[in-house]
Amino acid sequence: MKLDPFYLIVDSSDWIARLVPLGVKLVQLRIKDQPDVDIARQIREAKSVCADHGCQLVVNDYWQLAISEGCDFVHLGQEDLADADVDAIRKAGLKLGVSTHDGAELSTALAVQPEYVALGPVYPTVTKELKWAPQGLEKITRWKADIGDLPLVTIGGLTVERLSGVFEHGADSAAVITDITRNSDPEARTREWISATKTWR
Numbered sequence: 469m470k471l472d473p474f475y476l477i478v479d480s481s482d483w484i485a486r487l488v489p490l491g492v493k494l495v496q497l498r499i500k501d502q503p504d505v506d507i508a509r510q511i512r513e514a515k516s517v518c519a520d521h522g523c524q525l526v527v528n529d530y531w532q533l534a535i536s537e538g539c540d541f542v543h544l545g546q547e548d549l550a551d552a553d554v555d556a557i558r559k560a561g562l563k564l565g566v567s568t569h570d571g572a573e574l575s576t577a578l579a580v581q582p583e584y585v586a587l588g589p590v591y592p593t594v595t596k597e598l599k600w601a602p603q604g605l606e607k608i609t610r611w612k613a614d615i616g617d618l619p620l621v622t623i624g625g626l627t628v629e630r631l632s633g634v635f636e637h638g639a640d641s642a643a644v645i646t647d648i649t650r651n652s653d654p655e656a657r658t659r660e661w662i663s664a665t666k667t668w669r
Contacts, residue, residue: 469563469583469584469619470619470640471494471524471584471619471621471640471641472493472494472524472641472665472669473635473640473641473642473665473668473669474492474493474494474641474642474644474661474662474665474669475494475495475496475621475623475641475642475643475644476488476492476494476495476496476643476644476648476658476661477495477496477498477528477623477643477644477645478495478496478497478498478645478649479497479498479499479500479649480497480499480510481497481509481510481511481513481514481517483649484497484513484514484517484518484525485513485514485517486654486655487648487654487655487658488517488518488521488523489517489520489521490655490658490659490662491521491658491659491662492521492523492658492662493522493523493524494523494524494526494641495514495518495523495524495525495526496525496526496527496528496543496643497510497511497514497525497526497527497528498528498529498543499528499530504530504533507530507533508533508536508537511527511530511533511534511537511539512537515537515538515539524541525539525540525541526541526542526543526565527539527541527542527543528542528543528544529542529543529544529545529548530542531544531548531552531553531556531557531562534562535556535557535560535562539562540561540562540563541562541563541564541565541583542557542562542563542564542565543564543565543566543567543586544564544565544566544567545566545567546566546567546568546569546573546576546577549566549576549577549580554580563583564580564582564583565582565583565584565585565586565621566580566582566584566585566586567586567588568585568586568587568611569587569588569600569603570600574611574614574615578615578618582618583618583619584618584619584620584621584640584641585611585615585618585619585620585621586620586621586622586623586643587603587607587608587611587620587621587622587623588600588603588622588623588624588643589602589603589623589624589625590602590603590604590605590608590622590623590624590625590626590630590634591624591625591626591630592624592625593623593624593625593646594646602624602625603624605633605634605637606637608620608622608634608637608638608639609637609638611638612637612638612639613638619640619641620638620639620640620641621639621640621641621642621643622634622639622641622642622643623642623643623644623645626642626643626644626647627644627647628647628657628660628661628664631664631665635667635668640668642665644661647661648661
């Protein structure tokens with residue numbers, strides 16, 4: 469499969485309603501520590517917006533809710549993957565993306581035949597505390613060589629100014645959180661990302 473080169477990650481359906489209409493074609497809803505009923509509501513809201521604007525919605529972690537809400541794509545970190553029922557995910561027809569940081573995690577990810585593999589953090593990130601040091605650009609090239617035609621998503625500290633580096637080293641899609649959500653003008657920055665990634669679209 470082919471992913472859009474601009475992969476927006478946000479923590480609420482409000483962000484999706486705000487930014488997807490600008491032309492975003494790939495977005496992940498990544499909500500933490502909220503009741504399932506609230507997450508389900510936000511998934512439904514996000515699905516509606518994405519359907520109206522031709523955007524692929526990916527649900528982070530909550531694979532059971534993704535199934536019950538009729539979604540078609542879920543992203544799992546390694547800990548969530550270990551606890552997930554991959555057979556149930558596949559039986560429901562969901563596509564799957566998996567986070568990786570080292571060789572062992574990449575092997576674990578490839579064993580479930582995901583639709584894409586994510587590598588990060590490429591650069592230092594402020595989104596969450598990680599035990600992993602920045603991976604750097606050269607690791608992108610090694611990861612891409614290992615996974616072949618499988619799409620490679622890069623994440624962590626990415627900005628518009630750093631995009632050419634990750635794509636030149638083999639990334640297929642660049643995921644972003646804070647460069648947009650903490651920007652003083654998220655809408656303008658989103659448009660910059662859409663424009664800056666058109667070469668790889």
